[in-house]
Structures are given as structure tokens and as C-alpha cells.
Amino acid sequence: MTQTEVASPPRSEAKELSVGKPIDRVDGTAKTTGTARFSAEYPYPDLAHAALVHATVARGRITAIDTADASAVEGVLAVLTHENAPALKPALSPSPLNLSSMVSGTSLDYLNTDEVHWNGQPVAVVVAETLDAARHAALLVRVTYDQLPATVDFAAEEKNATPVKGDLISPGEEKKGDAEAALAAAPVSVDLRFTTPPYHHNAIEPHATTAAWDGDRLTVHDATQSIDWVRKHLALRFGVPVAGVRVIAPYVGGGFGGKGSVWAGTILAAMAARVTGRPVRMVLTRESIYHTVGGRTPSAQRVALGADADGRMTALIHTSVSRIGRIGGRPEPVTAASGHLYDAATILLQQNIVELDLLPNTFMRAPGESIGTFALEAAVDELAGELGLDPIELRMRNEPAKNPLDGKDFSNRMLREAYALGAEKFGWSRRTPQPGSMRDGRWLVGMGVASAYHPPVQLNANITVRLSVDGTVVVRCGFQEMGMGGATVQGQIAADALGVPLASVKVEYGDSELPIAPMAGGATQTASVATALLAACDKLKRSMLALARRSGESPLRGQRLDRLEARDGGLYQIGKPGVGEKYTDILGRAGRPSVDAAVGSDTGLGAVAGQVRFMTKFLRDRRRWVKAATGAHFCEVRVDPDTGEVRVSRWVGSFDVGTVINPKTASSQLRGGIVMGIGMAMSEQTLIDPRTGRIMNPSLSEYHVPVHADVPPIEIHYLNEPDPTMPLGLRGLGEVGITGVAAALANAVHHATGRRVRDLPITLDKLL
Template identity: 40%
Template sequence: MNDVAMDAPYRPAALDRAQQGLLGKPIDRYEGPAKVSGAAHYAYEQAPERTAYMAVVTAAIGRGRVTGIDAAAAEALPGVIAVIHGDPRMPTGEGNSRAPATLGSDEIFHYGQGVALVVAETQETARAAARLIEVNYAEQPGRFDAGDVTVERDHKLGFLPAIDKGGFDEALAAAEIVFDRTYSTPIHFPAALEPHATTAWWEGERLIVRSSNQVIGGAKGTIATALGIDKDRVRVLAPYVGGGFGGKTGVGPEVIFAAIAAEKVGRPVKVALTRRQTAYMVHHRSPTQQRMRIACDADGNISAMAHESVAYQNDDSGFLEPVPFGTLPLYAGKARRFRTDLARIDLPATGAVRAPGEAIGTFAVECAMDELAEQLGLDPIELRRRNEPSVDPTTGKRFSTRRLLDCYEEGARRFGWERRAATPGSRREGEWLIGMGMAAALRGNFTVQAEAEVTLEADGRATLRTDMTDIGTGTYTILAQTAGEMLGLPVSAIDVVIGDSDLPPSAGSGGSFGAGSACAAVALACEDILAELALRMNAAQEDLALLDGQVTAGGRTSAIGDLVRGAPITARGKTSPGKESQATSQASHGAQFAEVAVNAVTGEVRVRRMLGVFDIGRVLNEKTARNQVVGGMVWGLAYALSEDAVVDPRNGRFVNPDFGEYHVAVNADVPQIEAHFIEEIDDSANPVGAKGVGELGIAGAGAAIVNAIHNATGVRSYNMPVTLDKLLPSLPPV
């Protein structure tokens, strides 16, 4: 195995010498034909013979106990196979950490919690029977109002410890100018297109789970723990995943429900959560309150910065939204204070959703920087330039690569930033007020462990295997490009096998670390294959030239299949974090620009243009990378203008738990969006030099729109999303 820990910058000579010309090119999706033809089967679509259907009965109260379940009418319905409740392994929520004694008990921890299962011959029968089950409750008071719960400062949740350095209070007191503002963001749902679905069956003592899941290696262990079996008895399959957005990083209760039901009825069982059930059984993003304080001199040189927040979680889960994560390395200032306090609430778990931390943290810091720039009489880009740090201002570490200033410059040039009106509300087109805004984008880059196996077959084709998933991000394609680039083969000669937990373990799709880690593992495996080919060519590895299935060295050329000599060559690559990962501050960067029109009569906001310039290290596939950041920018638009999951504080129910009332951005909301890249290979990140892509596009996009709204109207909103009712009272007269 070619095992490389990132203990030093990795300069991938073999990859840089490659001649196939695949990496970075906008190659069409490898799995595209399978998806458009219907040959790509998702979690609910392909199942063994005699598969039964399951429906979940959910709690109709927000806190209390189940006092009785009457399933007689459901059990009498023709086609019903079984009604299951009270099994001690039944989870109470996603990723629950309660003692096993409370699992499957009669206690209700949140509205929508699964309390019983119905297994039937058809989906229609299962759902009809579920509606016939009568559940009686003893209701108890719950903590449902986010504005009326106790805030804990001393807690252990989350991966970001509180930071207080440089004498913040003293710096604040000594500053010429102090900015102090509080912002709020609401609950966000992951909102993936493919439902959260699972098909489960037992093959003897082994459980097979076909699930819509982003990280199947981790899912394998979670499922085994929940069922009380060895993890080697669990196999998770997820060859195609129709979006996840963080909601499928964990194991939802429907997975365990299906496994229990399949065991009890002795048949395969499948389940797909309804949209309304998804709101309760899948984690959501915590609402937040964020206080930004910035101290600077009259020229805008920042001396102190604080980003202090409150995020929410139930009693069951260990995640805490890392609100200031993107702020930590973003701007200069010796004195720094960052913390996220915890408030406990009786709602479903909060968790990682679409760029946890940066997606919503950038609303506060980037809107604050915009307002501070106006207060100082500076252009918003100039204020950011003056506070661009030379090293990470929080840790003191050197940046691996950082092209943020270039992103500002290139973005401003392409967008026409010089045409922005400095005076808010001064540009009109009839009853429309026109404005421009910008914001920085940052997403922390993670170096993670991943493995892959590559086999050069006797016919000259190559097959690569890893348990990595493709959630619509282009994993199949970039893995094929990496192997083809290294081995001098066209993509058509590469077979990609992923989405099976029996394959070499990868990091999975989450945190924007999947592409760099999985491709690095493939490249390292290919390096070992190149070493073997060099031996067979009696040449040094660096002298090999591979192109279109031909290997050339020392004036001799051989077909790559001939060098295999009938016995496939197999190699394994592994990458993992190391000393270089710890010594550097790593992130992807960008600059977001937006132009909006606000109707002075109705308050309607229309986004006219969006443009982003991004620094993501090596661009593995220009088309799929652009697709990801544009998608992220669309999420940012929706965060700014519409996404808002509302809780009824009387009972813990979501008022809008479906796409009819929870408003994600649709085609009519989205303008033409431009995304451009400034490429600099980051050899501190991983052996292919790529950094995170997808979540970067979300960071700062919403803040750029909010800043553009202010530039158009002179109205600032500190509570997201910016809906017309928040604008109308303060709009200037027509």
C-alpha cells in the first residue's frame, strides 16, 4: 500500500508529469447516461424479491409518554404483515446517544418521533394501516420556544472550543470605533430531492442495507451499534444518492426501523419517509443569534473582533453548529473572542446542514463588515483588503494557499463593481431600487483519511474501488479522471466502483473533503502501478510517458495491456492527515457579488445577477466544480430571501415541514450565475492539491445579497431571511 500521511507538502511529480490531459477539463458526468436513462437505481428503487413495505407511525405530541397503542384495526387490514412497537432497539431520533434502556421506551422526546412501524404488502396498505393505529399519550410541558430557554456557556458540545486572546475587552475600550450588532438566522432543512429511504434485508446473520447515505463507512458502525451486532455483520450500499446536503451524513431512524422490521418479518423491507416525516426524523440546522463586535481605528484597521453566538440542540445529540468557524482566519485583529453558547430545546436534533458554520456565520461577519465600511466611508472591498492577514490571525499558522485578494480583484473586475452607487437608495429604475453587494467566502479545508484500490486489468482497462459516495457532486467522474490521468487512459477505459462499505474505506461525502481525499487515494494507488510498469519497461518511473493506453520510455513503446502480461496489477493507496495538516491553516476562499432590484411599492426582491470567483486549489473537473459552487450560490440566495422553518412554540410542531411552505429557491428565483476559478495547487492539503468546493459556494452568497438590498434601499435587516414585511416599513417613497 502506498500510504502517505501529510507530514510535509506533497509535490505529486507523477501527476504533474501526466499527459492524458483529463484533470481540470469539463468532462461530462461518468454516470450521466445511467441517470438520465433510469439505469441508476436509488435506495428505494431496487430491492430483492418479496420485499415488504414499511410505514412509520409518529408521535403527535412534543413531550411526554405513550400510555397505550391500539393496533387492532391496523392488524385487521388485508395485506398487513406486522405492527411493531416497543422494541428496545428502536431509536428515538437520529444519532441518539441515550442509554439503551431509553431506546424503544414509551418516552416522547420530540414531535414526530417514531413510535410504531407497520409492515405490509404494498406501500399504500402500510400507510393506510399506520393511520388506523391509535396512540394514547400523557403529555408533558416542553421547551419549544427558542426565545425562552436557558443558555449554557459552560458546555462540552461541538469541535470548536471558545477562544479569547489578545485582551479583547481592553482593545475594545481603547478603540476609536466600535461596531456592535446582533444578527439571527432561522432553522434550515437539508431539503434533498431524493427522499430519506432504506431497503434492508438479512442474508443469514448479515444485514444488508441499501440506503440514501453520504458516509457509508461511518453508517456501518452506527447501524451495528444500534442493533447490538458486530459491524462486520453489516454491509451498506449507496451507489447513487440523490442529494444529501448534510442530512444524510448520519444514520436516520428509518434505517434502524427497516433493519428491525426485516428481521422480525423474515423478509426484505423498504421505507421512504414522507416530506413531513423528514422534517422530524432528519436533523436540521440550528437557529442562531450572533453578536458581532469589531474594534478598529478611523482608517479601518481592525484591532479586535468577536463573534459570539447561541445555537440550539436537544438533550440527545452532541453536535453544535460551529458558527464562527469561517470567521476565525478571515480578518486581522490581535484581540479575538469566538464562542458559541448552547441552548437546550425539545425539538429534533440539529446537525450539519450545507456548510455548517460558514453558511450562516458569514451572514453576521460579512454584513457587519459591509456596515462598518459604510460607517468609515470606505469601499467594502477596500476595508477587507486593509484587514487581510499574512498568517492565520487566530492560530498564527501559515496559510497553505490563500488567493482571497485575487478573488476580490478578479470578481470586482468581472462584475463591474466600479459601477456600484456608494450612496444607498440612489439608483432607481422606475419603482425599482437597484443595488450591488459583495461578501467574502471561506470554507475550512479538512485533510482526512481515505483509501482506494486500483486494478490494471489484462485488457488494459483500469478498475478503481472505494466506498466513497456520489451525492450528485461528480465523484464518479473525478475519480475516473484521476485514474485516467495517472495511467494514460481515457475515461472510457476506467471502471468506477463506489458506494459499498465492503470496499476500501473513504471519508465519504461531507465537509467538502470527499473529492480531495478520495482522488488522492486513487492517485497514490496509481503511483504504485506506475512503479511496476517502470520495472517491466526497465526504465525509471519518472521517464515513463503514458498516453491513450500506450507506455513510452527510452525510445520504446508498449501497449499498457501488453505490460500487464495477463495478470492484473492491483495497488492500494491511502492518504491521511499529518504534521503539515496541523502546521497550516487551510481553507478554500472566494468573493461573492450580487445585484438586486427591490420594488419600492411591494418590497419584492429580485436577484438580477450573481458572480463568484473562487480559490479551490487544483480544479479536478471544471464543469462539476462550477456546478457545485453555482448550486451553493443558489442555496445562499434562498437563505437570504426565503428559507425559514417555523416552529409552533406551543407544541414543538413545524408549521411548514414540506416544500409547499418551506420555500427553497426555484428556477424562477434564480438569475444567470457566473462562477470562475483562480487555480493554485495546494500541496499541503492532500496529494492531489485540491481543496473543498461545494460548500464554499454557499458561504457569503446570502450576505452579498443582503448587502445589495441595503445598497439598493438603505434598509438593513439583521434577521434572516429578508422578507418583504421586513423591508416595507422602511422603504423610501416612490
Template identity: 65%
Template sequence: MTTIGQPLDRVDGDVKTTGAAKFAAEHFYPGLTHAVLVHATISRGRITALHTDEASAVPGVVAVLTHLNAPSLKPAPKPRLLNLAMWLSGTFVNYLQSDEVHWEGQPIAVVVAETSAAAREAAALVRAEYTVTKAVVDFEGSEKDARPQPNNPIFPRGAKKGDAEAALKAAPVALDLRYTTPPQNHNALELHATTANWDGDRLTVHDATQSIDWFRTHLATRFGVPMTNVRVLAPFVGGAFGGKFAIWPGTILAALAARATSRPVRLVLSREAVYRTVGGRTPSIQRLALGADRDGKLTSLIHTSVTRDGRTGGLSEQVTSSSQHLYAAENILARHDLATLDLLPNTFMRAPGEAIGTFALESAIDELAYELGMDPIELRMRNETAVDPVDGKRKFSHRRLPELYALGAERFGWHERNPEPRSTRDGRWLVGTGVATAFHPVLTLPANVTVRLSADGGVLVRCAFHEMGMGGATVQAQITADALGVPFDTVRVEYGDSDLPLGPTAGGSPQTASVAASVTRACEELKQTLKSIARKTGGGSNEEILRRAKVPHVEAVVGSETRLGRIAGRARFLPPFLLGNQRWVKASSGVQFCEVKVDAETGETRVSRWVGVFDIGRVINAKTAASQMRGGIVMGLGLAMAEETLVDPRTGRIMNPSLSEYHVPVHADIPPIEVSFLDDPDPTAPLGILGAGEVGVTGVGAAVANAVYHATGKRVRDLPITLDKLL
């Protein structure tokens, strides 16, 4: 009986399409109130006065909380390797605990009212006075002040092999190029929302989070209660993509307001409030320099980046990660620098680092191919590597790029094109094709599970993993069904609740493999238990064995939920994780083929065709995996052609905080997208699974830019590719 690999429908499809699924803002408690944030209008300084009388007088207002009357809140601890939950602080600001303002948009008050309308009306009446401190908010103007990124095992600051600068100068063919990408903001369909309720010192939170267990630990720390007193529920999340990985002010302040008022509180951020209190993707300034001989062999590869963080936190992005792994250059220099600004800190956004880093790398490879008069695929294949290019020792656990390029080129019809730029027309449209490599590292995280087999034949899997639209419950049911040899529809999966066994965070594409490792282990233990029972009572089906033994069910448990058990789990996880990184380079990969049409007179650009071929190890569900890839490609098209957060370089204020002015792709922008997989298991990964969540967005920006060049003869090195850059 085999369900793995089959394109089965999602088990949560019915409840989502009928509206029965309850999201974070749809849970009701008696006495429920509504909260709205009030935002600072300066980038740095102190509050000298807060006028709240008019707001308090609005009918229905329960409380106006400020730093003058809010309950105390513990500051966020500094992150440590053995306390990963503290990495969840979107910022290190202790909200409503002081008069200090750290960024434009920082919450300085929370209005709680009987209705959301009253809360919004009152919030608009809160007025603040400030003393202003000089703030640094202009990213491009801060490039000269960037400092080396701090080094850590998760986000290394770079790499070096040989003397790449000297090799660049000596190279027969050399390019030294500058690429830029703008800041971008999260726009998940479901707004960030929290419903919080205190029962004595026990807190229940319904939240749109992609990191349930770390959320619970973080909230317990901030509010000074035992972890077991906090319950986080997130069975349905309407899109996340990294924006719901960290804890942002809305979650903390909803729980704080509920404690202050002794009433349940629902806080739903407006779209503008998401921009002003939830981090997005950092902008980048990248240098990509390539040196090669006349045959296309790379002698030098230099990739440096400047990104930003905030004075109150922020994410170090591995922009040069792909450049350290994709090409066998004789000399390599990779470096990450950070500029610290008085802005809301940046955060994870689908394939952080790799999404924008591959734009520069794969665009430059295309430019070098034209400089050499060589096919871009041929150039890549001449620099293919079997070991990590930097250390020359670590092998790739799974690397099938030649097969991916061969398959993709055939399906796209790559070799039928005229390689000359601006050589192909379709009426008024200039037609161009481009290609780029997709690459994203993978990892696994600890996961606790229980699997219960009942005498009626039903199977229950329990784990606090996440369902954000990718089909997580469906694939784990498929894995369980195959592992136990039972029908798929007899398996039920519980997830999305911190009262369940610890699940991995859904960030970095680890969830399917991490949970699968524990599920298959639990299923093996169950089968051994059944064999032991059968030896005493006789063989037969699972149900017959349990009925004869008069046992209602058998259960296998992987992992421990005790405090010491969790610490032991982390201690067991870290050494293999770090040692594995020293032995293997593990990554999902793919190839993106793009066709564009550009209006020769207006510069209007349309992506007309897309083919993506991917190696994500074993494919558990062909339908959900293909959907993941298409979603990543669509998000990549937004990165390439539309998305740009406009920050006022004088005030730090975001000038386009809405979907009317911040543009994302719509249906009319998306071409037919053909997706295929090698479906080749990685022998070093659980069930051969790598990861599907993020690799789909990588390489997309470069594939579009390369196709635009082929169509028009004009290089665009600054995203997004808008028509004004082509005129």
C-alpha cells in the same frame, strides 16, 4: 495526455438521465413489504397506552411494531475520537425500546404491510395516550440558559486574543450588532429511503447515505452483528447536503422491522416525516461587534453565537470559524454557546456554522465600511492577513483573497456602481449591489483504494466513496487517467458499496482530495510494478508489457480492510491531521458579488445577477466544479431569502413541514450565475485539491443582505430577507 481540468461530462450521466440508475427505494426483493412511521404528538413525556387493533385489522398489514413488541436494539455508543462512526447517531434515542418520548415527531410505532397504501392507512389508525412532562421548545426564550459549547478538536468552542471588549469600548469607530438566522430543514430531491433485508444474521441495506462505511459500522453495533455481516449500498444518492450524513430513525427502524418480520422492508419517509425525524440546521442568535480606527484597521472583533442542540443529541456548529481566520484584528473574541431543547436534534447542513456565521460577519464588515465611508472591498483588504489572526503563527496553506477580489470586481463591474444607498433605479425597481467573502475549512480523511490495470488496457478503480450528484466517479477517472497516462474512457470506477475498499465520508468537502491521495499513490505503485516487469520482458505499452509477461492484470492496493488494518489506518491518520492543524490553516475561499432589484412599493426582491470567483486549489473538472459552486450559491439564496422552519414555541411541532409552506428557490428565483476559479494548486494538499462542496454557500446570505441595503437603505439582520422586512 491531460484530462485533469477538462470540462468532461459525468460518467453517470446516461444512467441518470435515462432512468436506469436505481436509488434506495427502487430495489426489489421477493416478499418485499412497506413500512410507515407513526409519530409522537407531544414533545416530552411517556406513552401510557397504544391502541393498535384497528391498524392491525387493515387488510395487508403484516405487523405493528411498538416498544411493547419490537425486537431488542443496542443503544448507540457514545462517540469517541477513534470511533468516528458513533458520531453518526442522529439522536441517542434507542427507538421502540421504551415508552419515553423525547421530541414531537419521534417514531413510536412502525407499521409494516404488503403495500405502501395499506401501511399508510394503518399508521393513521394508531392512537397513543401520554403523560406529559414540561418541555423546553422555544429557542429564543432559552437564550439566557445557553451554556458554553463543549470543546473538542473538531468543533472548538471559540478563541481569544487580547481584550476585545476593552478594545471595542476604546475604538474610535465601533458597531455592536445582533443577527439571527432561523432553523432550516433538508429538502433533498430524493426522500430519505431504506430498503433492508436480513439473510440469517447478515443484513443488506440500500440507503440514501453519504457515509457508507460509518453507516455499516453503526448498524453492526446497533444490531449486534459483525461488521462484515452488514452490507450498505448507495451507488446513487439524490442529494444529501448533510441531511444524509447521520443515521436517523427511518434507517434503524427499517432494519428492525425487517428483522422482526423476517421479510425485506422498504421505508420511504414522506416529506413531512423528513421534517419530523431528520435534523436540520440550527437557528442562531449572533453578536457581531467591530471596533476600528478611522483608517479602517480593526482593533476589535467579537463574534459570539447561541445555537441549539437537542436533549438527545445534536451538532455543535462552528459559527464563528470564519471570524477567527479572515481579518487581522488586534483583539479577537469568539465564543459558541448552546441551548438544549426538547426538539429533534439539529445536524449538518451544507457548510454548518460557516453558512450562517459568514452572514453575520460579512454583513457587519459592510456596515462598518459605510460607517467609515470606505469601499467594502478596500476595508477588507486593509485587514488582510498572512497568518492566522488568533495565534499569529500558523500560516495559510493557500490564501489568494486579494487576487479573488480583484478578479471578481473586474468581472462584476464593482467600481462602476454609485456607492450611495438607494441611488440607482431601473423603472420601479431599486437596484443594489453587495459583496461578501466565502470561506470554508478543508480536511482530508483516510481512503483505501485498489487500482487494477488489465492486459486489454482497461483500468478499474475501486473505493466505497459517494456519488450524490457532484461527479465523484468522473473526477477520480480523470485523476487515474492522468496518473497512468491512459485514455479517460478506458478507466472504470466502482463506488457506493461497503464491500469495496473503505472510502471517506462525503461531509466537510474532503472526498475528492482524500480519494485522490490514495489513487495517485496506487497508480505510482502500478507504474513501478510495470517497470519491474518490463525489465524482464522488454518495454512497450502497458498492454504489451503484460501480454509478453502473460499476466492478465496488475493491481495496487492502498490500505487494509482487516480490523487491525483499519485501526492502524485511523492511528496513522489522526497525528498528521492534528499536527497539520497546528501548522496550517487550510481553507477554500471565494468572493460573492450580488446585484438585486427591489420593488420600491411592494418590497419584492429579485436577485438579478451573480458573480462568484473561487480558490479551491486545483480544479479537476471545470464543469462539475462550476456546477458545485452554482448549487451552493442557489442553496445560499434559499438561506438568504426563503427558508425558515416554523416551530410552535408552545408545542415544539414544526408548522410548515412541506414544500408548499417551506419555501426553497425555484428556477424563476435564480439569476445568471457566473463562476470562475483561480485554479491554483495548494502545495500542501493531495494533487493541490482543496474542496468545492461547501464554500459556495458561504457568504451568499451577506452578499444578498448587503445588496438589499445598497438598494433600499434598509438593513436586514434577521434572515430570511422577506418583503415584510423591507416595507
């Protein structure tokens, strides 16, 4: 059994709250009993099914496509190719000034061209009465190509990488002083190369879309973590008003970033439905997911560290090469964390990219930071060895008081305290420093540590809240729920803000007809929605005060105050707990069944104003301070000296993530990130044929994710100290759990065996 430290409410909070309690997820019963309905489970009359045909070359032109045999299969309704598919409108060029423009997985106009841009690109769609018929007929489509030279070998192209041009989201080069000169002069230094392979998401729910047209109105049930942006993208591509597209996704079976963009399956399901005049469902096979949904980029990284004899860093250099596709993808911020974690006297960070004829990369849990912290934190461990220092001591000697690159303040940073708590819980003091010096019977035992780091972002969210005379509260916001407990924590926040029991709060979400919310990704959603929710609750309470003042019988009449505090199911004057009135009495006396409050607007000037507010806050925050979720990973491994088998035997994670709204859901998120990081370090890799660009292991039988036997007991601990710059003091924590995990594991393996693995994954052959 895993163990979890339950977070207490912040010390400043005296009253009994829902926030801070380990409350079960409100959708838990629906999911465990099977009543939760996912995107491939919505019934439609005359529902048809679709399957993809994939290109078998990396680059070229289609010279012929024979669909006769496929069309002859009983039940086949249509075979769509570039020769008969309706035209799509082009996707917008990605721009941080319009975040929805960044949702397109590729810039390809699917089935609108005879060009092939990657091995696996959809070149036809078969629509049939049954799924079996569609998939069988898809195997019968014959495509011939004029094959063109393709560049698909990342390792071979690394030397041709070019520097990334920075933008508002991801910087290019960052520097402080002359790091190369400082490295050359350092009494102690390491200069190391690390590589990570491509990775793919493997969510429990496959990518699936059910699409139905009614004239020019489109309804889509989609496994997406970006409801609003999917709606806007589909409206653009099919040339219909945004208001005419509805995207429904109340339950999503995991995403990890792979469901954050719009991919071929979603667009082609909607296209097939429009062509056939029937509702169409497309459930991608695992192989189709690998061929049409981008994964994490591979990387080659250099980390060079210089230090004086006391372990003070004099130089920190971190450079990277990653890849994008020729028709999409963004550079991953591989070096991002390295500018914030250590107080080095000089710093040089540089990201480089190569463009390949492969499916573009996309978001994958903590994009950039997860693979970047592997290299950085493993290099710090090696420097500690060169200095003869304990790895934690080296980190503490270089823990910055201000942001190392530019001297900005941290909004709140307690990484020292996280290390102290984690070391105590883990028993770090029992570690002997010499590699190979600890044993348990025949097993070599190793202990490793690494820092976790991920910055939160707040985006705009629109929301409505209704408080009714019967004591119920309805919160409406179109955010996404992928299993992380979003509806639960927003319900907890609303309950406390309005002074009602959690059981009285209903949260409606997962539908584009609700007020819009940002995508679930980048550790943004909880804080973004909470900001709007708290503002809406304040507006509602001001409305209640206005109602009370108009009543001659209210004890609040004539009181000099401009807002109310909700407490114990009633509304009370701030500073005078004895002067107050139950909200049910206020509504009843006013003859009002309910009162509503809204924040934000989805259309017109309100939407423009929201974008302006976002950009203003984003730029202001960037100028004022640096904020991030941080933590310390402690890993224990056992290694068989004869076979090289590695078993992760214990894990402790200690985190500074601000206020913990719900320790149960938060621990689940962080534990899941650690499990994903274990897979990244030990077994996962997407194998791409360097000659053809074909993915060679597009299935869960050959792409090895961690199974239950690979996962040790994982303890999660929190400092639970509020960040004063964030709503309720919370920071996003969905991404930070995976950062640093691969390094902690690699460091533990080195401590156990004396062998340093710098090229992931850590497989048997690298330890023998």
C-alpha cells in the same frame, strides 16, 4: 443561460491531461434516461412496506398505545411499538477518535422505550403488503401520553445558554488580546445582533431504505452519504458482525448533510425486516423527514467590530448561541470563519448552546460557517458604511498575511486575487456608494459583496486499482455519489496518473463491499479518495517497473530509477522520455493479464494503522498551517420600492479552491451552494410552535425553497492555483459555495433600499 469560466490546467503542467477539462459526468446518461436505480427502486420478492407513527407531544411517557384498528387493515403484517419491538444495542458515545461513532443522528433506542423526547419521534411502525395500506394503518394507531414539561422555545432559552467546551473538531472560546477593551476604545465601531432560523434539507430523493435479512446477514439499500459508517452503526445496533452488513448506495439524490447520519427510517426499516422475515422498504414522506431527520440549528449572534480611522480593525468579537437536542446533536462552529478572515489586532470568539426537547440538529451544508459568515460579513459591510469605505477596500485593508489568531502560515491563500477577478467580471466599479442611489426604471438596484470561507479536511480512504493488458483500468472504492461527479473526477485523476484515456477507466463505488471511503461531507471526499488513488497508482507503476526489469528485452532493464511516469498511454523513465515501454507490452511479455495495487486496509491492524495515520496527519497539519477554500460573492438585486419584492438579478462567484479537477462539475457544485444560500437568505425557515415543539411547515408547499424564477444567471470563476499541501493541489469545494451568500444578498438589499435586515429570512414585511 448561466456562464462559467473554464479553468485551465495549472501552468506547471505541460502534457495533455484529463484533469482540468469540463468532462460530462459518467453517470449523466443513466440519470437522465431513468436507468439509474435509487434505494427505493430495488426489486425484492415478497417486498413489504413500512410507515411511521409520530409522537404528538414534545416530552412525556406513552401510557397506552392502541394498534387494534391498524392491525385490522387488510394487508397489515405487523405493528411494532415499544411493547413488542426487539431490543437494540445502544449507540456509541460520539468521539472524534472514532469518527463512525458520530454517525448516529440521535442516541435514542428507537421503539425500545416509552419515553418521548421530541414532537415527531417515531413511536410505532406499521408494516404492510402495500405502501398505501401501511400509511393508512399508521393513521389509525392511537397513542396516549403522560405529558411532561418541555423546553422548546429557542428564543426564550437563549439567555440560559452555556459555553461550548472545545474538542479536536470544534473549539470553544478563542481569543487574542482584550477585544472588549479594544472595541470600547475604537474610534469607529459597530456592535450588532443577527439571527437565523432553523433550516431543513430538502433533497430531491426522499430518505428511503430497502432492507433484507438472510439469517444474521443484512443487506441495506439506503439513501446515505456515509456508506461505511452506516454499515458499522447497523452492525452495532443489531448485534451482528460488521462483515455481515452490506450497504449499497450507488446513486443518492442529494443529501446536503441530512443523509450523513443514521436516522430512524434506516434503523426501523431493518428492524421491521427482521421481525417480519420479509424484505421491507420504508420511503419517508416529506413530513416524516422533517420529524425524524435533523436540520440546521437556529442561531443568535453578536458581531462587534472596532477600527481606527483608516479602517484597520482593532477588535473583532463574534459570539453565538445555537441549539442541540437533549439526546443528540453537536454545536455548530458558527464563529469558525471569524478567526481566519480578518487581521484584527484583538479577537474574541465564543460559542454557546442551549439544550432543547427537539429533534437534534445535524450537518447541513457548511454547518456553522454558512450562518456565521452571514453575520460576520454583514457586519463588515456596516463597518464599511460607518467608515465611508468601499466594502472591498475595507476587506483588503484587513486581509491577513498569516492566520490572525495564532500566526500560522496559510497553505495557500489568494482571496485578494479572487476579489480582483470577481470585481472585474461583475463590474463593481459601476456601483455608486450611497444606498438607494441606483435605479433601473422603477426598481431600486443594489450591489453587495461578501467573503466565502471553508476549511477542507482529509480523511482516510482505501482503494484498489487494476491495470489490464487490454488497456483498461478499474478503480474500486466505496465512496458516495450524490450527483457532484465523484466518479467522474476520480476517473480523470486515474487516467492521468496511469497515462490512459479516460474512456478506459471504470470506477466502482457506492457499495460497502468495496474498500472503505469517508462520508461525502465536509468537502472531504474528493481529496481523501484522490490521495489514496494517487498512492495506489504509484504502487502499480512500481510493480510495472519490476516486471519490466525482469525482462531482457525491455528498454527499461538496467535503468537506474525507482518509479515510472505515465505518459501518452505508456510508461516512461523520468527524465528520459525516449527510454520507455508501453504498459501493454510489459504485461504481455510477462504473461500477466493485469497488475493490481491497493492502499489501506478495512480490517485488523491495517484499519488501526489507518486511524493512526489520519490522526497523525490531522494534528500535524493543524500545527503547521491553516488551509481553506475561499472566495468572493458579488450580488445584484432589484427591489420594488412599493411592495418590497426582492429579485436577485445577477451573481458572480470568484473562488480560490486550488486545482479545479473538472470545471463543469465544480461549477455545478458552487452554483448549487449559491442557490441554497439564496434560499437561506430569502425564504427558507422551519417554523416550530414555541408551545408544543411541533414543526408547523413540514412540506415543500410551506417550506419555501428557491424555484427557477428565483435564481439569477450565476457566473463561476476560478483562480485555479494549486495548493501545495493537497493532492494535485485541489481543495474541497462542496461547502464553500454557500458561505457568504446570505451576507452578500443582505448587503445588496441594504445598498438598494437603505434598510438593513439582520434577521433572516429577508421577507417583504422587513422592507416595507
